[in-house]
Amino acid sequence: DVKSLIVKLETNKILSKEEFHTLLNHISDEDLLYLRERACITARKHFGNKIYIRGLIEFTNHCKNDCYYCGIRRSNENVHRYRLSEEDILKCADTGYLLGFRTFVLQGGEDGHYTDDYIVTLIKSIKEKYPDCAVTLSIGEKSYDSYKRYFEAGADRYLLRHETANKEHYQKLHPPSLSLDKRIQSLLNLKKIGFQVGAGFMVGSPYQRTENLVEDLLFLKELSPHMVGIGPFIPHHQTPFADKSQGSLRQTLLMLSIIRLMLPNVLLPATTALGTIHPDGREMGILSGANVVMPNLSPTSVRKDYELYDNKICTGDEAAECRYCLERRVNRIGYQLVVDRGDYKLSGN
Numbered sequence: 001d002v003k004s005l006i007v008k009l010e011t012n013k014i015l016s017k018e019e020f021h022t023l024l025n026h027i028s029d030e031d032l033l034y035l036r037e038r039a040c041i042t043a044r045k046h047f048g049n050k051i052y053i054r055g056l057i058e059f060t061n062h063c064k065n066d067c068y069y070c071g072i073r074r075s076n077e078n079v080h081r082y083r084l085s086e087e088d089i090l091k092c093a094d095t096g097y098l099l100g101f102r103t104f105v106l107q108g109g110e111d112g113h114y115t116d117d118y119i120v121t122l123i124k125s126i127k128e129k130y131p132d133c134a135v136t137l138s139i140g141e142k143s144y145d146s147y148k149r150y151f152e153a154g155a156d157r158y159l160l161r162h163e164t165a166n167k168e169h170y171q172k173l174h175p176p177s178l179s180l181d182k183r184i185q186s187l188l189n190l191k192k193i194g195f196q197v198g199a200g201f202m203v204g205s206p207y208q209r210t211e212n213l214v215e216d217l218l219f220l221k222e223l224s225p226h227m228v229g230i231g232p233f234i235p236h237h238q239t240p241f242a243d244k245s246q247g248s249l250r251q252t253l254l255m256l257s258i259i260r261l262m263l264p265n266v267l268l269p270a271t272t273a274l275g276t277i278h279p280d281g282r283e284m285g286i287l288s289g290a291n292v293v294m295p296n297l298s299p300t301s302v303r304k305d306y307e308l309y310d311n312k313i314c315t316g317d318e319a320a321e322c323r324y325c326l327e328r329r330v331n332r333i334g335y336q337l338v339v340d341r342g343d344y345k346l347s348g349n
């Protein structure tokens with residue numbers, strides 16, 4: 001039965017394709033509560049009641065790509081496009097440092113305006129000013145040599161979701177200019193160079209089948225990344241997927257818990273998308289095994305322009321300091337934010 005599959009997953013940290021399929025399709029509400037509890041206990045075993053924070057700086061919403069799900073895709077002519085200067089970005093880091101962030105995540109569309117030289121200078125400036133901080137990049141697919149230059153400039157981590165581990169499904173979400181092979185090659189390059197690497201996918205993306213989620217899990221187990229970013233798919237009204245339905249809270253929590261049991265010490269954020277589909281989504285994510293939150297550090301003036309999906313939270317003026325908001329939220333459920341780089345740690349079990 002399903003309960004014994006959960007026990008087996010916790011013990012072996014893997015299930016077969018068939019077993020994952022059964023777990024995903026047949027888990028009852030009661031068994032899901034049990035699974036989430038085991039995942040939460042696993043996270044506590046590795047991280048205690050500590051939650052790592054990452055300051056997210058969304059520095060450009062220009063993008064040369066045209067992913068069908070994404071609000072800032074090239075074809076969306078209604079987006080007000082912006083770019084932050086190096087000075088703007090350093091100001092975000094200054095604010096962030098005072099707020100206790102020791103990781104800055106530079107995220108943006110694939111924007112040719114920022115040359116490799118520019119990115120390298122930016123990384124060096126941040127690392128020089130804040131040598132005790134980690135720099136995470138989330139700027140898409142680049143050549144091996146570009147990645148290598150970023151790493152040598154001092155970047156520590158790189159987030160690049162694989163989006164789906166199934167080729168056919170990948171092409172249903174992306175235009176022909178993008179391919180799963182290239183995406184996987186990029187992830188392998190990043191790993192080889194020495195980055196702490198984050199992969200991940202959307203739960204409930206259009207055309208996703210249970211089989212695909214199983215493939216995502218097996219892919220993650222094999223890649224064994226340091227970080228896994230997952231959140232529900234949420235339609236954006238100015239994309240080809242405007243009329244598709246949103247991923248569910250239940251399935252997102254289920255996937256978070258499975259990933260925690262499969263990769264016990266992985267860095268696993270409770271994402272903004274999860275907080276967008278339910279007012280307590282991020283808290284429920286933590287109670288399902290997540291151990292990271294990524295408060296927004298972008299200037300409030302640009303936040304509403306970085307809308308990957310509709311109704312994204314933290315885009316209004318009330319969200320100037322997401323850090324304190326999140327602190328209250330995690331404290332309420334018995335957790336603490338920590339001032340720490342929060343690096344991936346190998347562990348005995």
Ligand code: 5AD
Pocket residue numbers: 069070071161163201202231232233234235236273308309310
């Ligand atoms: N809904 C949920 N997540 C999305 N992303 C992009 N568009 C959407 C959407 N409509 C996610 C992708 C990407 C990350 C930065 O945001 O998985 O990798």
Ligand code: FES
Pocket residue numbers: 295296313314318319321322323325326
């Ligand atoms: Fe941004 Fe609460 S975390 S407003």
